[in-house]
Amino acid sequence: MNKTLLVNPPSPFLIDERVFQTLGILNIATQMKNDGQKVDVLDLNGNKDYISSVVALQSEYDLIGLTATTPQFHYAHKILKAIKDKDKDKKVIIGGAHATSLYPLRDKRDINIQKIEEFDSIISGEAEANYELIFNGDKWIDCGINKDMENLPLPNRDFFDFQTYSYKINGQNATNVQTQRGCPGKCTFCSGREIEMYKKVRSLPPERVIEELDHLNEKYGTTAFMFFDDEFNLNHKRTLELCDLLEDRDYTFRSFIRADYLVKRPEIAEAMAKAGCVEVGAGIESGSEKILDIIQKQMTPEINSQAREIMKDAGIRFKAFTILGHPYETLEDISLTEQWLLDNKPDDFDITIFQPYPGSKTYNNATPNVNKNFKEYEWDFIGGLFFNKPDYSITPSFYKGRVGEYTTVVRTPTIDSKTLVEKRDILEKRIRKIL
Numbered sequence: 001m002n003k004t005l006l007v008n009p010p011s012p013f014l015i016d017e018r019v020f021q022t023l024g025i026l027n028i029a030t031q032m033k034n035d036g037q038k039v040d041v042l043d044l045n046g047n048k049d050y051i052s053s054v055v056a057l058q059s060e061y062d063l064i065g066l067t068a069t070t071p072q073f074h075y076a077h078k079i080l081k082a083i084k085d086k087d088k089d090k091k092v093i094i095g096g097a098h099a100t101s102l103y104p105l106r107d108k109r110d111i112n113i114q115k116i117e118e119f120d121s122i123i124s125g126e127a128e129a130n131y132e133l134i135f136n137g138d139k140w141i142d143c144g145i146n147k148d149m150e151n152l153p154l155p156n157r158d159f160f161d162f163q164t165y166s167y168k169i170n171g172q173n174a175t176n177v178q179t180q181r182g183c184p185g186k187c188t189f190c191s192g193r194e195i196e197m198y199k200k201v202r203s204l205p206p207e208r209v210i211e212e213l214d215h216l217n218e219k220y221g222t223t224a225f226m227f228f229d230d231e232f233n234l235n236h237k238r239t240l241e242l243c244d245l246l247e248d249r250d251y252t253f254r255s256f257i258r259a260d261y262l263v264k265r266p267e268i269a270e271a272m273a274k275a276g277c278v279e280v281g282a283g284i285e286s287g288s289e290k291i292l293d294i295i296q297k298q299m300t301p302e303i304n305s306q307a308r309e310i311m312k313d314a315g316i317r318f319k320a321f322t323i324l325g326h327p328y329e330t331l332e333d334i335s336l337t338e339q340w341l342l343d344n345k346p347d348d349f350d351i352t353i354f355q356p357y358p359g360s361k362t363y364n365n366a367t368p369n370v371n372k373n374f375k376e377y378e379w380d381f382i383g384g385l386f387f388n389k390p391d392y393s394i395t396p397s398f399y400k401g402r403v404g405e406y407t408t409v410v411r412t413p414t415i416d417s418k419t420l421v422e423k424r425d426i427l428e429k430r431i432r433k434i435l
Helices: 023-034 050-055 073-086 097-105 111-116 131-135 206-220 236-246 259-264 267-275 289-294 301-313 331-344 417-434
Strands: 003-008 038-043 063-067 091-095 121-124 140-142 172-177 224-227 252-257 277-285 317-324 348-353 379-381 385-387
Touching: 003 023, 023 038, 023 131, 050 073, 063 073, 063 131, 073 091, 073 111, 091 097, 097 111, 097 121, 121 131, 172 206, 206 236, 236 267, 252 259, 259 267, 259 277, 259 301, 267 277, 267 301, 277 301, 301 317, 301 331, 317 331, 317 417, 331 417, 348 417
Parallel strands: 003 038, 003 063, 063 091, 091 121, 121 140, 172 224, 224 252, 252 277, 277 317, 317 348
Antiparallel strands: 379 385
């Protein structure tokens, strides 16, 4: 029987690495352990000596599997190099969001395909569903998606040092939970639009969600939860059933919502408030209807405004997520985003700069910039966005940074990269001062 070490690389680009646990790797390890497999997890969040920590253990395992988001791949790749320098025959595989997002591009010439193929195997999909495939030795392995959510075991949080993670909601000890997977949206900027794992909506039954929350409460004293579903309110009937069950518990939670679904079913807000919801986040993206149409958001600024008011009336805080650097965006469009924030006065907001990631329509469907309208940019998306594809093994490129540390690899026909960063920083300071 193989002895497997699953590794969660560090994320030093985050302000605090020990806030949310990586649930994907916990689901895989839990399923493997339940089936009698020999498996351990090495969590490297916050570990500055992460390379030596892996190398010191590698001889004890037959297989080392790393997970990685795209920003984490830089660190995963460094771990790979260190392992192979010590033992070139040690089998090292990679899965997670970055590998899954690159799977549709595996036959194309792409710098990031070349880099990820330095691993012995690349795992796409939800490996807990068919983890035995990771042992077959193929270069690219598609584990598919987990369609049997009803029988998904509770993630074994003991694989991580749970007590060293710290997150608060309204002063209460909180942790992250995922109650459903997938999103039906068509947003061109989202790295999940081209991937079944992210498109196919699958939900845990409300009773199973409550079982997990009660388990976390009883074992760790957790009383608050961050529901990391793409949108908590996708299924109206299920959302009401879950809220009804939550009313009987003294729990608090945050979640993300889809604004148009909320506007169509505003009674959800009251149900969420009664269930303990204190804050929601919504992808506003832009205050320009033109931009929302271009990015296929299937939303309008007016719908977003209505959603904000519905949550305000229910007594639930509203956080607005916005992005600069959309295709064909102009300074006037950015001004409309600023005005939306000033008019609607969300309780909190983010302004980020668009970073095309593998798996998004923007990244996957971009074409070489043969016209050289802006010769320093190699890729062109529908003539409205020009960008370079970072080598993620070298650059830990991330979409959200600390104030004053933002960079970008994109420009629109009328706004260059430098101006995008400057406008983001100016808007951040100005709007926070006013609000």
